[in-house]
Amino acid sequence: MNSILNVEKDVDKVINKFTSILDHCDTCLSDLISEIENMRRDLLESNDPEDILPSSIRVNLINHAIKKIQDVTVQLAKEHRDFHGAVSRVGKAIDKNFSGEYGCMENRSLWSDEESKTSLNRVVIEHFMRKGMLDIVDAIAADTGIEISEEVKKPFTELNKILISLRKRDLKPALDWVEANRARLAEQNSNLEFKLHRLQFIEYLSQGVGKQSELIAFARNKLQPLVSSHEKEIQTLMGSLLYLKTGLENSPYAYLLDILNWSEICDVFIRDSCCLMGMSVDSPLNIAFEAGTIAFPALLNIRQMMNSRRVANVWTAKDELPIVIELDRKFQFHSIFACPILRQQSSDANPPMRLDCGHVISRDALTKMSNGSTKVKCPYCPVEQNPQNAKQIFF
Numbered sequence: 045m046n047s048i049l050n051v052e053k054d055v056d057k058v059i060n061k062f063t064s065i066l067d068h069c070d071t072c073l074s075d076l077i078s079e080i081e082n083m084r085r086d087l088l089e090s091n092d093p094e095d096i097l098p099s100s101i102r103v104n105l106i107n108h109a110i111k112k113i114q115d116v117t118v119q120l121a122k123e124h125r126d127f128h129g130a131v132s133r134v135g136k137a138i139d140k141n142f143s144g145e146y147g148c149m150e151n152r153s154l155w156s157d158e159e160s161k162t163s164l165n166r167v168v169i170e171h172f173m174r175k176g177m178l179d180i181v182d183a184i185a186a187d188t189g190i191e192i193s194e195e196v197k198k199p200f201t202e203l204n205k206i207l208i209s210l211r212k213r214d215l216k217p218a219l220d221w222v223e224a225n226r227a228r229l230a231e232q233n234s235n236l237e238f239k240l241h242r243l244q245f246i247e248y249l250s251q252g253v254g255k256q257s258e259l260i261a262f263a264r265n266k267l268q269p270l271v272s273s274h275e276k277e278i279q280t281l282m283g284s285l286l287y288l289k290t291g292l293e294n295s296p297y298a299y300l301l302d303i304l305n306w307s308e309i310c311d312v313f314i315r316d317s318c319c320l321m322g323m324s325v326d327s328p329l330n331i332a333f334e335a336g337t338i339a340f341p342a343l344l345n346i347r348q349m350m351n352s353r354r355v356a357n358v359w360t361a362k363d364e365l366p367i368v369i370e371l372d373r374k375f376q377f378h379s380i381f382a383c384p385i386l387r388q389q390s391s392d393a394n395p396p397m398r399l400d401c402g403h404v405i406s407r408d409a410l411t412k413m414s415n416g417s418t419k420v421k422c423p424y425c426p427v428e429q430n431p432q433n434a435k436q437i438f439f
């Protein structure tokens with residue numbers, strides 16, 4: 045973090061300098077241009093022969109102007125050179141504050157087989173589909189030979205269009221989408237439809253008494269069918285009608301006009317639509333990248349330490365990190381199991397096994413304990429049982 049702040053200081057200096065140079069340059073050039081235009085006019089447009097200046101004075105005037113242009117150009121070129129100094133200081137600050145020695149972290153074998161490469165490309169493609177950047181999706185698909193059918197793209201395009209409309213406070217596309225997916229949304233207890241109608245009601249409400257008849261018709265047609273599930277909230281909305289005449293701003297219902305309602309509806313829409321499509325709310329690529337930026341400095345440190353002490357062979361375990369990386373809750377998606385006997389995290393090769401008695405240990409621990417026998421004692425309860433009866437647990 046400190047490294048970023050240090051570089052930011054230099055970047056700020058460059059931006060300030062650039063703005064002031066740009067302003068100064070603009071003023072100098074426009075002054076110069078208007079001066080020359082005035083002079084040109086004076087020299088050319090005078091019709092009165094008495095007014096025309098003798099040629100020696102005209103030459104002097106022009107020479108003087110040329111000298112001034114040259115001076116200003118030299119001055120601007122000097123400022124430009126100084127600016128380069130400030131820009132190169134940013135480069136030096138980046139070199140000083142960020143280590144460029146990432147070579148030791150490289151693991152080329154990760155992407156050596158075709159399957160891994162295709163998986164990575166698919167994750168990247170999905171990321172851009174989520175963002176609605178379909179031209180990039182097409183370009184990557186063409187480059188990698190991965191086929192993305194229109195069918196797959198369609199829901200992403202639709203969702204992005206709806207989100208753009210919501211951000212512009214246009215509820216219609218979202219309401220149409222809800223209408224088309226009502227049954228499936230109801231299955232997942234979504235209250236998106238109510239929230240959209242509520243916002244529409246508030247929108248009418250904020251337009252004052254002129255919208256009274258629309259408000260009442262809207263409440264009858266759209267809110268009434270939702271009374272059974274949102275009784276209290278609808279009562280509140282009806283109560284706000286009392287202040288339609290005097291304005292909602294100075295009433296106890298002023299909170300209804302809060303602009304946050306609009307950002308909330310976008311979040312609810314993203315959450316419910318992703319859930320409907322069986323996708324996580326955040327892009328997996330984003331999450332992996334964010335987690336990576338948190339974990340990377342610590343891993344880089346430990347790798348450099350291992351290299352300097354010549355103990356590089358310590359970190360050889362596949363799919364395992366040499367230290368525990370603490371990540372926020374938002375990075376935790378499923379439970380993990382650590383064997384209480386071997387004190388190791390379970391893996392595909394050594395999965396957790398549930399014993400007859402209900403206690404869980406890793407398969408390696410069970411194999412070691414049973415040692416080929418048909419009887420094993422649970423290390424916890426200690427019920428004697430057949431190790432063959434243990435069942436693998438999947439998280």
Ligand SMILES: [Zn+2]
Nearest residue numbers: 401403422425
């Ligand atoms: Zn037990």
